[in-house]
Amino acid sequence: MPLWCIYHPPGTFEDPTSKQTLARDITTIYTMVGLPAFYVVVNFIPLPPTSMYIGGAPNDSKSKPFIRFSIDHIAVRLPNEDAEYRRVVTKINEILKPHVADKGYGWEFHVGETERRLWSIDGFEPPAFGSEGEKLWVERNEAVPWEGGK
Amino acid sequence: MPLWCIYHPPGTFEDPTSKQTLARDITTIYTMVGLPAFYVVVNFIPLPPTSMYIGGAPNDSKSKPFIRFSIDHIAVRLPNEDAEYRRVVTKINEILKPHVADKGYGWEFHVGETERRLWSIDGFEPPAFGSEGEKLWVERNEAVPWEGGK
Amino acid sequence: MPLWCIYHPPGTFEDPTSKQTLARDITTIYTMVGLPAFYVVVNFIPLPPTSMYIGGAPNDSKSKPFIRFSIDHIAVRLPNEDAEYRRVVTKINEILKPHVADKGYGWEFHVGETERRLWSIDGFEPPAFGSEGEKLWVERNEAVPWEGGK
Numbered sequence: 289m290p291l292w293c294i295y296h297p298p299g300t301f302e303d304p305t306s307k308q309t310l311a312r313d314i315t316t317i318y319t320m321v322g323l324p325a326f327y328v329v330v331n332f333i334p335l336p337p338t339s340m341y342i343g344g345a346p347n348d349s350k351s352k353p354f355i356r357f358s359i360d361h362i363a364v365r366l367p368n369e370d371a372e373y374r375r376v377v378t379k380i381n382e383i384l385k386p387h388v389a390d391k392g393y394g395w396e397f398h399v400g401e402t403e404r405r406l407w408s409i410d411g412f413e414p415p416a417f418g419s420e421g422e423k424l425w426v427e428r429n430e431a432v433p434w435e436g437g438k
Numbered sequence: 439m440p441l442w443c444i445y446h447p448p449g450t451f452e453d454p455t456s457k458q459t460l461a462r463d464i465t466t467i468y469t470m471v472g473l474p475a476f477y478v479v480v481n482f483i484p485l486p487p488t489s490m491y492i493g494g495a496p497n498d499s500k501s502k503p504f505i506r507f508s509i510d511h512i513a514v515r516l517p518n519e520d521a522e523y524r525r526v527v528t529k530i531n532e533i534l535k536p537h538v539a540d541k542g543y544g545w546e547f548h549v550g551e552t553e554r555r556l557w558s559i560d561g562f563e564p565p566a567f568g569s570e571g572e573k574l575w576v577e578r579n580e581a582v583p584w585e586g587g588k
Numbered sequence: 589m590p591l592w593c594i595y596h597p598p599g600t601f602e603d604p605t606s607k608q609t610l611a612r613d614i615t616t617i618y619t620m621v622g623l624p625a626f627y628v629v630v631n632f633i634p635l636p637p638t639s640m641y642i643g644g645a646p647n648d649s650k651s652k653p654f655i656r657f658s659i660d661h662i663a664v665r666l667p668n669e670d671a672e673y674r675r676v677v678t679k680i681n682e683i684l685k686p687h688v689a690d691k692g693y694g695w696e697f698h699v700g701e702t703e704r705r706l707w708s709i710d711g712f713e714p715p716a717f718g719s720e721g722e723k724l725w726v727e728r729n730e731a732v733p734w735e736g737g738k
Contacts, residue, residue, distance in 0.1 A: 291508060291548070295631050304488040304496070311491035325493030329506050329546070331445055332489040338604040339632040341611035343625030343729065346604070356629050358591060358660070360508070362548045366706075373705035374713075381711045389711060394731075396629070398591070398662045399706035405523035406516075406549035411531050411539060413524075429493065431544075441658060441698070454638040454646070461641035475643030479656050479696070481595055482639040510658070512698045555673035556666075556699035561681045561689060563674075579643065581694075 289327035289363040289407070289414070290318055295335050295356040297347045300393060307332050310387045317383055322418060323363060324425045327409075355388055357397035362407045364417050413437055439477035439513040439557070439564070440468055445485050445506040447497045450543060457482050460537045467533055472568060473513060474575045477559075505538055507547035512557045514567050563587055589627035589663040589707070589714070590618055595635050595656040597647045600693060607632050610687045617683055622718060623663060624725040627709075655688055657697035662707045664717050713737055 292314060294301070301307050311330040319325050337348030340356075347354050359380075366372045380397060388395040407414060410431040415421025421434030442464055444451070451457050461480040469475050487498030490506075497504050509530075516522045530547060538545040557564060560581040565571025571584030592614060594601070601607050611630040619625050637648030640656075647654050659680075666672045680697060688695040707714060710731040715721025721734030 289546075289548075291506065295629075307488060308491060308494065308496065312494035315491075315494040328491075328493050329445075329504075330491045331485055331506070333483075333485075333633075334489070335631055335633075338607060339634075341608060341615075341628075341630045343628050344608065344612035344615040346608065354629075356591065356631070360548065360550065370705060373703065377706060377708050377713070381708055385711075394710055396589075396709045397707070398589075398660065398702055400550065400660065400700065400702040401706075402548055402550040403523065405520060406527060406551075407547070408527050408531055409546045410544055411535075413527070439696075439698075441656065457638060458641060458644065458646065462644035465641075465644040478641075478643055479595075479654075480641045481635055481656070483633075483635075484639075510698065510700065550700065552698055552700040553673065555670065556677060556701075557697070558677050558681055559696045560694055561685075563677070 289323065289361070290314075290329070291360040291362075292328075292330040293358045294330065294332050295340060295358070296332065297335060297337055297340060297353045297355075300353045300355060300391075301332055301334075306387070310384075313383050313387065317379055319426075321364075322422070322426065324422065324429060326425075326429050326431075327363065327414075352392060352394050354394040354396075357384075357395065359397055359399040361399050361401045362404055363414065365401050365404065439473065439511070440464075440479070441510040441512075442478075442480045443508045444480065444482050445490060445508070446482060447485060447487055447490060447503045447505075450503045450505060450541075451482055451484075456537070460534075463533050463537065467529055469576075471514075472572070472576065474572065474579055476575075476579050476581075477513065477564075502542060502544050504544040504546075507534075507545065509547055509549040511549050511551045512554055513564065515551050515554065589623065589661070590614075590629070591660040591662075592628075592630040593658045594630065594632050595640060595658070596632065597635060597637055597640060597653045597655075600653045600655060600691075601632055601634075606687070610684075613683050613687065617679055619726075621664075622722070622726065624722065624729055626725075626729050626731075627663065627714075652692060652694050654694040654696075657684075657695065659697055659699040661699055661701045662704055663714065665701050665704065 315328040337346040340347040465478040487496040490497040615628040637646040640647040
């Protein structure tokens with residue numbers, strides 16, 4: 289469900305361990321609110337400094353590499369309340385801190401929310417948030433037939 | 439118009455034929471409702487298992503590679519009706535089946551809808567859905583001046 | 589803030605200068621309305637003809653390479669007025685002209701607008717559009733603590 293695309297320059301997230309650790313931490317953002325782990329897809333897209341520009345300057349600052357996170361949320365649309373948005377932003381920054389801030393990287397993220405009814409996994413309509421069907425998907429950690437599903 | 443980004447692991451969509459066949463089938467989703475073929479852009483973005491994680495696990499399951507489709511729709515905003523959304527999701531899954539399910543791949547897609555008025559091709563404002571201008575673009579399969587266009 | 593992903597075939601935007609010049613020109617779209625330059629991130633994502641299809645055909649037309657721009661806007665949501673949308677589209681095309689049209693490339697762009705409250709830079713909530721905090725960020729060209737910020 290959440291799709292994270294992480295654009296990063298050389299010298300950052302080069303070893304698989306650093307990537308998997310981040311991907312696992314990102315996953316907890318969603319599993320802690322009850323979503324299945326397999327919903328969370330994290331793509332690392334490395335870009336050389338000559339392919340990524342910030343304010344027109346190449347992303348080659350060795351002292352402060354810049355990481356750009358582009359995030360799509362689909363399963364749950366947040367209520368239109370400042371406090372709710374702030375809670376999510378704070379949570380994401382908390383999770384990212386050891387992976388970016390503590391390493392001396394700059395970072396930016398934005399989340400787009402898209403229509404849940406235009407979403408499908410393995411041909412299944414994902415069960416409603418908090419439903420019995422979703423609990424089954426959490427337990428199995430894969431898309432399986434669920435009661436009431438199409 | 440529709441922009442499809444397909445994130446896929448090694449061992450999937452490696453030969454150009456498998457990619458072009460899928461791209462052509464995707465194109466029919468849109469041409470069958472009357473849109474010009476050239477609106478449909480399909481990008482294949484290969485990612486090694488160490489750059490794509492599902493639920494924190496690398497996408498290296500040889501038994502079930504996972505394909506993630508990220509789709510933007512621009513030309514037509516669906517009416518806010520369950521049946522309409524379901525029809526589109528079903529259609530997409532039907533088209534994808536031989537390319538993913540029948541090959542033993544897991545897959546997920548989501549569609550985001552964006553503002554039509556923030557869209558441009560070759561400097562032209564695309565003609566309205568179902569209009570004479572659009573029929574001209576279908577016929578010519580390229581962006582050309584149309585009556586009433588800017 | 590604005591995130592531009594530019595999908596382009598071989599033979600286009602191969603030298604860093606052509607990329608940086610475009611990235612700088614894109615940046616002016618935003619700085620001229622008062623936004624900080626460092627908000628603007630431009631990613632060039634090269635794709636071989638066998639990984640990018642337009643209407644089911646590979647993007648290998650040597651006479652007219654095709655460039656696809658995918659743009660996210662976050663800081664400012666446009667008022668829902670035709671004239672406003674048209675102004676932005678015209679401005680973008682004006683900026684792109686020397687980089688695509690004048691080189692004989694075909695091009696398409698679309699802009700998606702996402703929720704400002706789901707956006708963060710270096711752990712900061714970006715200051716409101718046109719605010720004193722934003723002016724400080726413009727002046728410093730980086731994310732710094734601002735009065736009233738969280």
